Amino acid sequence: MIVIGFLAGLVTGGVAYFIPWLPDQASEEAKAIDAAYWFVVIICAVVFALVSGVSVYAAWKFRAPPDDEDDGSPIHGHTGIEIVWTAIPTILVTAMAVFSGFALASAEDLPDDHGTIQVTAQQFAWSFTYPELDDRTEGELVLEIDKPMQLVLTAKDVIHSFWVPEFRMKQDAVPGIETTVPITPIKIGRYDVICTELCGLGHSVMRAQARVLSAEDYAKWAAGEDEEGGAGGEGTTTEEGGDTTTGGS
Amino acid sequence: MAVTAPQAHPVEHGGPPSRPTGRRRYTVGGWLRVAWMVPLSFLLVPVLVMALRHWLSYPSSPFSVLNPLDDSGWNEDFWRFAKQDLQPLITTWTVVVPFAFLIGIGGFDYWAHYVSGRPTRPEDHSGHGARTWRDYFRVNTDHKVIGIQYVVTTIFFFIAGGLLAMFLRAELAKPGMQIVDPQGYNGLFSVHASLMIFLFIIPAFAGLGNYVIPLMIGAPDMAFPRLNALSFWLLPIAGLMMLSSYFVGAFAAGWTNYVPLAVQQPEGNLFFQMGVQWAGASSILTALNFLVTIITMRAPGMTFWRMPLLVWANFATSTLVVIATPFIAGSQFFILFDRVLHTNFFDAGEGGYPLGYQHIFWFYSHPAVYIMMLPGFGIVSEVISVFARKPIFGYRLMALSLMAILVLGFSVWAHHMFVSGMAAWLRVPMMVTTMIIAVPTGIKVFSWIATLWEGRIRFKTPMLFALGFVSMFVIGGLSGVYLGSIPIDIHTSDTYFVVAHIHYVLFGGSLFTIYAGFYYWFPKMTGRMYNEALGKLHFWLTFIGFNATFFPMHWIGVRGMPRRVADYDPQFGNWNFMISIASFFLGASTLVFLYNMLVSWRSGEPAPGNPWRALTLEWQVSSPPPIFNFDAIPQVVGSPYEYGTRGARHAVMNGAPTTQGREAAPMEESVP
Numbered sequence: 046m047i048v049i050g051f052l053a054g055l056v057t058g059g060v061a062y063f064i065p066w067l068p069d070q071a072s073e074e075a076k077a078i079d080a081a082y083w084f085v086v087i088i089c090a091v092v093f094a095l096v097s098g099v100s101v102y103a104a105w106k107f108r109a110p111p112d113d114e115d116d117g118s119p120i121h122g123h124t125g126i127e128i129v130w131t132a133i134p135t136i137l138v139t140a141m142a143v144f145s146g147f148a149l150a151s152a153e154d155l156p157d158d159h160g161t162i163q164v165t166a167q168q169f170a171w172s173f174t175y176p177e178l179d180d181r182t183e184g185e186l187v188l189e190i191d192k193p194m195q196l197v198l199t200a201k202d203v204i205h206s207f208w209v210p211e212f213r214m215k216q217d218a219v220p221g222i223e224t225t226v227p228i229t230p231i232k233i234g235r236y237d238v239i240c241t242e243l244c245g246l247g248h249s250v251m252r253a254q255a256r257v258l259s260a261e262d263y264a265k266w267a268a269g270e271d272e273e274g275g276a277g278g279e280g281t282t283t284e285e286g287g288d289t290t291t292g293g294s
Numbered sequence: 295m296a297v298t299a300p301q302a303h304p305v306e307h308g309g310p311p312s313r314p315t316g317r318r319r320y321t322v323g324g325w326l327r328v329a330w331m332v333p334l335s336f337l338l339v340p341v342l343v344m345a346l347r348h349w350l351s352y353p354s355s356p357f358s359v360l361n362p363l364d365d366s367g368w369n370e371d372f373w374r375f376a377k378q379d380l381q382p383l384i385t386t387w388t389v390v391v392p393f394a395f396l397i398g399i400g401g402f403d404y405w406a407h408y409v410s411g412r413p414t415r416p417e418d419h420s421g422h423g424a425r426t427w428r429d430y431f432r433v434n435t436d437h438k439v440i441g442i443q444y445v446v447t448t449i450f451f452f453i454a455g456g457l458l459a460m461f462l463r464a465e466l467a468k469p470g471m472q473i474v475d476p477q478g479y480n481g482l483f484s485v486h487a488s489l490m491i492f493l494f495i496i497p498a499f500a501g502l503g504n505y506v507i508p509l510m511i512g513a514p515d516m517a518f519p520r521l522n523a524l525s526f527w528l529l530p531i532a533g534l535m536m537l538s539s540y541f542v543g544a545f546a547a548g549w550t551n552y553v554p555l556a557v558q559q560p561e562g563n564l565f566f567q568m569g570v571q572w573a574g575a576s577s578i579l580t581a582l583n584f585l586v587t588i589i590t591m592r593a594p595g596m597t598f599w600r601m602p603l604l605v606w607a608n609f610a611t612s613t614l615v616v617i618a619t620p621f622i623a624g625s626q627f628f629i630l631f632d633r634v635l636h637t638n639f640f641d642a643g644e645g646g647y648p649l650g651y652q653h654i655f656w657f658y659s660h661p662a663v664y665i666m667m668l669p670g671f672g673i674v675s676e677v678i679s680v681f682a683r684k685p686i687f688g689y690r691l692m693a694l695s696l697m698a699i700l701v702l703g704f705s706v707w708a709h710h711m712f713v714s715g716m717a718a719w720l721r722v723p724m725m726v727t728t729m730i731i732a733v734p735t736g737i738k739v740f741s742w743i744a745t746l747w748e749g750r751i752r753f754k755t756p757m758l759f760a761l762g763f764v765s766m767f768v769i770g771g772l773s774g775v776y777l778g779s780i781p782i783d784i785h786t787s788d789t790y791f792v793v794a795h796i797h798y799v800l801f802g803g804s805l806f807t808i809y810a811g812f813y814y815w816f817p818k819m820t821g822r823m824y825n826e827a828l829g830k831l832h833f834w835l836t837f838i839g840f841n842a843t844f845f846p847m848h849w850i851g852v853r854g855m856p857r858r859v860a861d862y863d864p865q866f867g868n869w870n871f872m873i874s875i876a877s878f879f880l881g882a883s884t885l886v887f888l889y890n891m892l893v894s895w896r897s898g899e900p901a902p903g904n905p906w907r908a909l910t911l912e913w914q915v916s917s918p919p920p921i922f923n924f925d926a927i928p929q930v931v932g933s934p935y936e937y938g939t940r941g942a943r944h945a946v947m948n949g950a951p952t953t954q955g956r957e958a959a960p961m962e963e964s965v966p
Contacts (some may be wrong), residue, residue, distance in 0.1 A: 068854050081781040089772040096768050100743050104761060107682070109750035114907075117749035119938035126744070127688050127737070134736040138729035138775070145779035146722055152781055198715075203555040204648060206713065206788060210854035213785045215713045219649060220554060221642025224715035237863070241788035241856040244550050245555060246476040249859035293959035 054094035069162065071211035071236060073193070073229035074152040078213040081148035085141055092137070095287055152214075155227040159193040162186070166198065166205035166218040169247030171238055178267055186238055186255040191265035193229040206242035209255050231255040305565045323400015323433060335394035337388045347382075347396070379632050380542070380561050388568035392531040400433045401524045422519070423921040433527065435519035437508050438919065440526050442819055444501025447526075448494050449891075451533045453884070455489035458482050460881050467874035468865045479860035481544030481562070485536060488549045488566060491666065492573040493533040499669035500525075500580045502811045503608045505651040505819060507584060509912035510602050512593025512930060512945065514922045517586040526580040532573035539565030548858060550659070553651045557632045564633065565660045567626040574619045577665075581615035584608050593911070593945070595930030600944075602910050602934045603692055607672025609645035610696040614661045614668070614703065621658035625651055649716050656707035664703045666800060668696060670807030671738055674760045677810050678742050679910045681757035682749030683934040687741040695734035702731045712783045721780050728778035735771055739764060754906075755829030759810035762837050766802025770795060773848065788858075791851030797844045809836070809887070816891070817905050822898030832883060839880030843873055909944045910934045 061164060067079060107117070163174035164186075174182045188194060198207055198218035207226060208215040211234075216226035240251035320326050334710070380594050396402060407414045423429070423436045430443055460529065462482050465473045474482065503520065508515055516522045545566040547556045552683040556563055592601070601609075638644035640651050679686045686692060708716060708724040742764050773795040774783045786792065793826050809832075816824045846869050851857070855866050862870065904913040911928060912919070928945040936942030 051617040066849065066852055068852075078781040078785055081779055082785070084778075085776055085779055085782060089775060093768060093772055096739065096743065096905065100746070100761070100765060103743060103746040103749075104751060104753075107746055107749045107751050109683070109752050113750060115683070115750050115934070116938035117682055119685055119942075120666055120687065120744075120748060121685050121934065122691070123744075127741075129692050131733060131737055134733050138732050141779060142726050142729045145725060145781050148781040149784075152784070203558060204552055204714075208788075208856065210785070215784050215787060217714045219642075219715045221646070221648065222715060237854075239854070239856050243480065243552070243555065243858045245558070246480065246546075248474065248480070249856075249861040264938035280432070 050234070051091065053098050054091035057090045057094050068210040069232065069234075070213075071209075071230060071232040071234065072213065073231055074227060075211070075213040077148040077152040081145050084144050084148075088137055088141060155193050155195055155228055155229075159195050159227070161197060162196050163200045164196050164207060164218065165199040165201060166207070166240070166244075166251075167279055168203065168245050169240070169251035171207075171240075171251070171253040173253075187253065187263070187266055188228065188230045188257045189234055190230055190257055190259055192263075194228065196226045198224045198226065203244050204242050205240050205244050205251065208241045209236050210239070211236045212255075215241060218244060233257050233259055267272045311468065313757055323398070323403050325399070325431070327400070328395055328398035331394045331398035332391060335390050336387065340389050343383055345385050349537045351823065381564065384542070384561055384564045385568070385630065385634050388453070388535060388564065392528075392535075392572060395531060396524070396527055399527060401527050403433075404520055410786070419921075421523075422515075423733055428535060433523045435505050435515070435523050436608055436921065437516045437519065437522060438819070438923075439502050440522050441503075441505025443526050444497055444504055444529070445819075447530055447533070448498040448501060449888075451489050451493035451514060452498075453888075454533075455486050455494060456881060456884060458486040458489070460878065462486060463874040463877040465860065466862070468871065469862055469867050471861055474860075474926035476860040477543070477546055480546035480548075481540075482857060484546050484548050484551075484566070485539070485544050488536050488545075488569070488607075489533065490800070491549060491662070492570060492691070493529070493536070495666045495800060495808070496573075496577055496662075497529055498808050499608075499611070499666070499804075500577065502673070502808070502815065503584060503669060504580070506815060506912055507605055507608055508587060508591070509818075509915070509919060510605055510910055510934075511588065511591060511596055512911050512928045513591035514924065514927075515586060516583050517591055518583050521579055522583055525576045525583065528572050528576035528579070532569045532571075532576065535565050535569040535572060539563075539569075550655060551626070551629065552655075553629060553632070553648050554642070556629050557640060564630065565616075567630045567633075568798050570626050571623055574623045577615050577621050581612035581619075583618065584612040588612075592928050595927050595945070597930075599690065599693075600930055600933055601693075602672075603686060603689070603696075604669070604672035606693045606696055607668045607670075607675070608699045611665055611668045611935050614665050614700055617704070618658045618661035618665070619656055622662070625654040625658065629655070649711070649714060652711050652714055653708070653716070656710045657704075660707040660710065661703045663799065664699055666804045668699065670763065670804050670811075671696065673807045673811040673814070674763055676740065676908075676910065677756045677760040677814050678745050679935045679937065680814075680906050681752045681754060681760070682746050683752075683937045684747075684749040685937055687744035687747075688737075689933070690933065691737055692741055698734040699731060702727060702734070706731055709778055709783070711754065712780050713787050725778055725780050729775065732771065732775055732778075739768060739771070747760060753830075755824070755826060755833055756810045756814035758830060758833040759806045759813065762833065763803060763806035763810065766798055766806060766840070770798030770803050788853035788856055790847040790855045793857045794844050794847035794851060797840075801844070802840060806836075809833075812891070814906070815912075816894070817901030818912055818917050820895045820898070821901055821916075823901045823905065824894040824895055824898060825890050828886055832886040832890060835883035835886060836880065839876055839883050842876035843880050846873055909936060911945055911947075914947050 067082065070076065089241060103234060109115070161176055163176065165172045165174065170184065171186075172182055172184060173186045174180055196207065196216070198216055199222070200218040200220045202218050202220065204217055206215060206217045209228075211232070212228050212230070214226050214228055216224050218224065234257055236255040236257070238253040238255050240248060314322050320330065322832070350893050397406075404414065421433060421435050424434065424442075425441045430439060430446075434440060434443070447656060462479070465471070465479055465482070471479075487625060504516070536545075539562040542565075543560050543562045545551070545559065545562040545564075547559050547566075549566075551563070551566055588601075588605055602884060627636075628639045632641065632646075633637050638646045640646040640648050642648060675686050705727040706724055708720050709728045712721055712724075773791070777786060777792065811830055813824060816822075850866050853866070855862055901917040903916045905917075906913065911930075911934075913955065915924060924947070926948050928947045930941050930945045932945075933942075934944045936944065
């Protein structure tokens with residue numbers, strides 16, 4: 046029966062593996078986070094299959110016939126089993142905690158030569174300031190592929206939260222303090238920057254675009270020659286206006 | 295202040311209270327006194343507040359801008375300033391009017407007599423026990439009446455909160471805004487969550503506990519019956535306060551009410567801050583009452599290791615409530631002061647610290663998750679043992695794991711704040727404690743399943759809900775492990791994954807145990823059997839509807855749908871449409887429950903004393919129990935779960951052993 050449980054766990058795990066559970070993996074950090082995710086998924090799927098398998102079996106096997114007035118066996122406990130089911134979960138959660146700890150360290154490990162982008166959240170818009178481009182400020186997040194970036198977040202009014210599902214990284218932007226989140230994009234494309242902390246009536250439309258560009262395209266954009274620049278920034282504001290701002294890099 | 299020892303002939307003792315006549319009807323405690331005191335206090339508040347502000351020459355007093363030369367008298371400035379004045383007014387109203395109500399209904403009568411030096415009336419038990427349905431609408435000191443008052447009140451707010459959820463799902467059925475505006479949407483989910491947490495789950499457990507605990511430990515009543523009555527009447531105040539926020543625009547910063555958003559919100563937010571105070575006071579007073587009752591009023595022989603696990607669970611929960619609930623009260627007072635008194639606890643521009651709020655809030659609200667879970671663990675332990683006809687597996691470890699959860703529950707709060715920007719070093723220790731708390735919880739789940747082993751399981755409705763709870767809670771617990779892992783939490787926090795998780799814990803978890811409790815003790819509380827077929831139908835509709843509604847939310851959350859959004863990316867349109875349909879199905883399943891409860895209460899088959907052949911003490915008396923519970927205090931002689939051992943006894947009632955027969959122990963004359 047325990048074998049059945051394990052088989053059920055394998056099937057569940059297999060199904061789980063072939064459904065596209067997670068969004069695209071578009072950042073270096075996402076690899077560590079996904080590794081932790083799958084590590085925990087597999088353990089939890091097996092535990093769930095085992096527990097539900099045993100429960101369903103027990104419920105079916107030990108059902109009382111109609112009009113039966115008998116009692117079950119007077120089993121009060123079993124110290125050995127109780128030790129086992131205290132020890133094994135302890136080992137499992139310790140394993141998950143250790144794995145998660147390493148995954149976290151790996152996700153947040155940023156090389157010293159990283160760049161910096163200032164992110165300012167306000168109701169209900171994002172603005173991104175590029176210190177390396179003479180503090181040029183845009184309503185979209187533009188990143189160069191494979192270049193590690195440190196995003197420094199703050200908020201003007203209430204708490205917001207920066208999230209790009211494809212990057213897997215999320216960090217609150219809090220008034221009065223600066224928080225950081227590392228992003229190393231590894232896939233060219235356009236992604237949504239989503240606010241995930243309730244910030245008032247415009248919370249659900251507080252979005253911006255994140256664009257990951259190739260090195261050449263990024264250089265063009267930095268030089269202000271990007272024909273696409275500033276496009277598609279739905280619900281965003283730019284303090285100095287999209288592509289009219291020429292960076293002096 | 296305990297009600298005196300049980301009486302041999304309780305009915306003769308009290309007799310129906312003589313109601314005063316004539317004008318005195320308006321001055322004794324009751325609804326007539328409420329009818330004039332509440333409107334009077336309502337009108338007095340603005341007069342007092344405005345007079346005080348005028349006297350202190352506050353510029354915003356509307357009277358200071360009233361232009362006597364203006365013909366209309368009520369010029370625009372007046373209304374502009376009156377609106378500014380709304381905050382102090384609402385604050386004062388939400389303090390004074392409830393007190394007027396409580397004084398009016400008579401909640402303070404006894405103490406007022408005592409404090410004012412007038413002779414206190416000798417206790418004639420006229421306010422104890424229900425003789426007609428009207429007694430349920432009065433201040434009543436009988437824990438059984440209070441238990442039913444609690445349960446019925448919480449079901450009312452459960453329906454209110456559920457209807458709000460239906461509106462939420464109707465809005466979310468299609469991308470774009472159709473039914474409400476974004477602020478209205480934010481109000482819907484904020485009030486939904488607040489009602490479900492503070493007015494349903496927590497007090498529903500308090501209500502069941504109120505009814506059952508004194509019976510289970512062999513006590514004639516709670517330790518402080520008058521305080522118990524007062525605790526109940528605080529509850530409708532809190533609920534109506536939260537609902538009445540709709541008069542000025544519902545509070546819309548979520549039930550978490552994070553600052554600075556909460557400070558910036560319109561006046562409706564005050565109703566949350568004050569509603570929480572009243573609900574919190576109710577819950578703290580009840581918890582104190584439970585603690586004192588459990589510690590001091592156990593029947594002879596009822597040692598701690600012979601207490602049913604429900605009593606253990608409420609013991610742990612009450613300790614949590616007493617320690618943790620003051621923190622949410624404090625956190626909301628800080629916001630109130632920031633709003634009304636212009637302090638700057640959380641205003642970053644003035645040196646305040648928004649994250650400080652989150653720490654205080656979660657220091658309450660994580661233990662609150664266990665406040666909403668442990669009593670359910672207790673209910674499920676009772677139900678599974680009785681319907682599997684087996685002793686609960688590993689009784690001592692079950693009790694100890696409750697205490698372990700109680701202690702560990704205070705060390706995990708910051709796992710709600712992994713992405714909040716709090717001190718980074720705090721994250722890993724909080725992850726470790728969060729993971730470890732899964733161990734005692736796992737012990738409980740394994741022990742319930744082991745209790746089924748070699749049992750003779752009867753699938754009555756309470757048992758179906760208890761088993762449904764175990765399976766749903768396993769999913770909720772495992773998704774909790776996901777969220778406890780920091781890297782996964784970075785991705786999933788504040789998404790629909792969290793919405794799915796919290797509903798697996800609070801709906802599949804707490805609500806299923808509440809349903810199990812309602813069905814299990816329905817015969818005891820009402821003296822009638824519920825309809826078993828309808829009960830089973832209710833279970834299956836709920837079980838299917840619940841999973842169809844909430845399981846897909848895990849997926850859309852991981853895929854990128856944030857929570858608390860009035861509108862969403864069209865890519866989630868189909869899923870949300872399906873979820874909404876399932877949620878209407880789930881909502882409709884509640885009608886089966888309500889119909890069953892109402893019809894069975896009126897005309898169900900009369901219930902025997904012990905329809906489940908259970909061993910615990912509440913089943914050894916008639917259904918419903920006598921007015922002082924026991925003709926003579928029982929003598930407890932053994933464990934409450936000795937199913938399967940012939941001749942084993944839990945207690946001796948009136949000289950007769952507890953039976954597993956369906957009839958109550960014989961009623962005999964007892965010698966006081």
